[in-house]
Amino acid sequence: MVKSVVGEETRLKSAEDRLSRSSITTEVGILVGKLSSHLERGFVYDLIPTPPTDGGSPACSLKSESGGREDRKKGSKGGKASAEAISSLLIDGEWVAEHARQVSRMLLGGMSVIGIYIWSSEASFKATSASLLAQTIRVVAQATPSLESETSERLLIHISYSPKRWACRSCAVASVDLRPCDFKMSKLLALLQTYRCMYSFDIRIPVFRDLASTSNTFKNVLCNGISRHAKELQSARALLDGKLVTENQQVTSAGTHNVELLLPFKSDAQQESSDDISGLVVFRGAICAYAYLSPKEPTSQAISDLKNDIINSLKSRLDILLDEVEDTLDMASNDLGKACGEIVTGKPIHQLLLHELRKPLVLTFPRRILIPWLSDVFICDYLLPSETFEDLKDRCRELLSMETPVESSALLELETEAASPTMASSFWDLVNGNPSASIEKTKNRSHSITKKSSKQSKNFNFNFQVALFVLLVAFLIGGSITVFNPAKLVH
Template identity: 50%
Template sequence: MVKAVVGEEAQLKSTEDRLSSSSIPAQVGLVIGKLSSSLDRGFVFSLIPTPPNDEGRPACSLVEPVKDDRRKGAKQSKSQGSSDSSSVVIDKDWVAEHARQVSKMLVGGIRVIGIYVWASESAFKNSTVELCQTIKGVAGAAPPLLGTDTEERLLIHISYSPRRWTCRNYVMASNITSSSLKPCDFKMGKVLSSLQKFRCTYNFNLRLPVNCEKTFDARKLGDVLRSGISVIAKELRSARAIVDGNLVTDDEPCTSEGFHDVELLLPFMNDTCLEASSLENVVGILLFSGSVCSFAFLSSKESILQAIADIKADIITSLQSRLDIILDEADADLSQSDNSCKESSPDIQTENLISQVDLQSLRKPSGLSFPRRVFAPWLAGTLICDYLQPSETLEVLKDHCAELMSMEVLIDSSNILEPEGEAPAVVAKGFWDVAAPLHSDSKSLSEKPGADAKSEGSSQKSNKQSSFNAVAAILVLLLSVLLGFLFLSARS
């Protein structure tokens, strides 16, 4: 249970000044930070306002009862919004979607831990159910991974009448009642400057069997790759960690400054097969391999084991986020194809989608690259990330930072990190690569472009040598049978 919350003073004061100077009667947004179950404390790094929806309407507004509208008129003002009968109305689905998009841009140890609301004291008290439902929607948009998340979320109320900050704790398992929100201590201080920084690069290489199906569509592709990601998650649970060259054995805090390099040690000869599959049921395989770069940020009072858990959770979250992007684009391409929109969108080539490959008739491997992960500086040395397709540029990252993270200052391209040399990729191979891999390999080598006369000569020489060995083996076998027959005849 989170009993105390500490917020980054510089960021929260900046948010308060921005809201005070504006004329908006209500606003809702996301609370970015970290909840520590071991310390029973919460850390708030920043407050991000939810942008207007696709129709240009704000995500939060104040409403008055109908009788007040008739008596006072339809025009609302800030003073009218502070009446005892006003309440907050929130576009809960839009706030949840904002939380889903922002959570993809956060790295290890930094999460969406709740919402904040800017409203009067009376409007806040009249909107308990609305606020609790919004918190539940935000929590559902970013489900926990690897047991690193808690069942609690924060609700920060910034009141302008009277002017004060309050923080409440909401337990997800509780019913929505007037007593669902529990008050907790809240204060401001320096949080970001004391964070410990960790980085890790995780390499993986999986062979995922594809069982016989009538169709191999995007949904089937997603199921196979999610199974592969679950295998990686199982590996990471039992992985040991080396931090700055030292094996982590004690649950102690880390106090040194700068980035700490983390290396994950997987169990030796770990079996990563999903399940036993006979060749009769397998029509192809997916080669899922690549490298994932991960960063994590830890409070100075937390143990180093928590940083390792945050790194592992960030790796899985990164892979799942990339898979979601691939499947969303595949669904969009297929829907446009079904609606005969190719004439208006000639650049879309649905026949190149790996989800539409016929593995039984496949003769050459078909590949698909996952979006690559890039990192941008955020607050006080922390980082946020985004995922770019091969055809996308860094301008997409800048647009997402401005739209989703409410970053007003444009990011200098020289400060953007691109540590992943090659993004994770999926390669589909057909039936004959599974049933006769040696034949497939030799065939692919012989058909490799650019082969010179020397390689052809060596191939012919090896074929002649193998033919001679086969003939010699047959002659030896016949000679052995003949000698055995003569020996038996002599004894009889």
């Protein structure tokens, strides 16, 4: 339960100055920060305004614009406003939730979307029903689910310009109660500790022939595989700067701390016969995971945040790939038809039945790019093979309202593999000793080995022919000497 909330002073004051200089009477946006169950405290790092809808209308407005601007200009000195002039808020909760969903993909470990903020007059805020506010918070929470089940709260910050003040409330996702909580501002970002982990994974997911067709789709098989790997990852031990992490360990040193995760051996691996399996999905790659930790939190929380960052990154890449393919359905269907040797016209990739594939199918997942954000803190974005850094910069401007342009030289791409290939292979290609059908890299390596072996074989054949020719010439010379120069008899 969150009892107090601390906001990053520089960012919140900057947002207040921006709103005060503008002429808008209402605004809604999302809160980026962290809710710490260990400290029973919330941390707000930044306020990000929700952009206008596709139709150009704001995500938050007044039911009646008459009196809204006048109420802001008069303030407390303008006298008591009439009941007819007080306008309640209209909030497009679904649009705010979609904005929160996309921003949450860009946040690294230890940071998430923890609620919403509203800029309005005190009268308009009080005239708005608590159920509308709670419903907006609820849909935002549903769009940005947390891997930590104990986190069931979200925050609501109201910035009032008439009178001028800040107020923070905590809301349980399952209820409509808005409970006031203590709120103050302080320096937060400069005190955060940074943890980094290079995590390589090789997930092999069997495709069973006896499952219902709806469960054998590309999306379901890969989602289930990621979920199973998430459970395995939770039991992994961690090395921090080369030393095993202990319970309730605290780290006070500055700088970036390197973490290595050690997965346990699988002792209860299921043994399945070849008759039960029709194929295999190989999901492999490398993730550069980051986590940011408050100095008062234990190191074990940073390890948990790193694990969550890894799983969230896998899920985000899968969602981005599926969203992209849905937008280009016809082209994707044609490509899949060529790759699989079948006709799948009109069938999106997430509905593709993997057990029907007869040829290997390779899909390249988006690659993670790290972007400088606030202080020494990074965020991330994902690029598809067809996208460039300019696409990434446009999303930063639109989703995060980043006024300062991002320089390409400041972007970091630290993952050892630029892409995480996903391949569905025929099971019989694997059991017949042809692993090159399941791993593209192995295929290339096998191809180079074959070329090398072929070259060596050709060299051997050529040398053997030369040796045979020399031996034949030697026999001919020896025979001719015997015939034309007979040995003299000894007297």
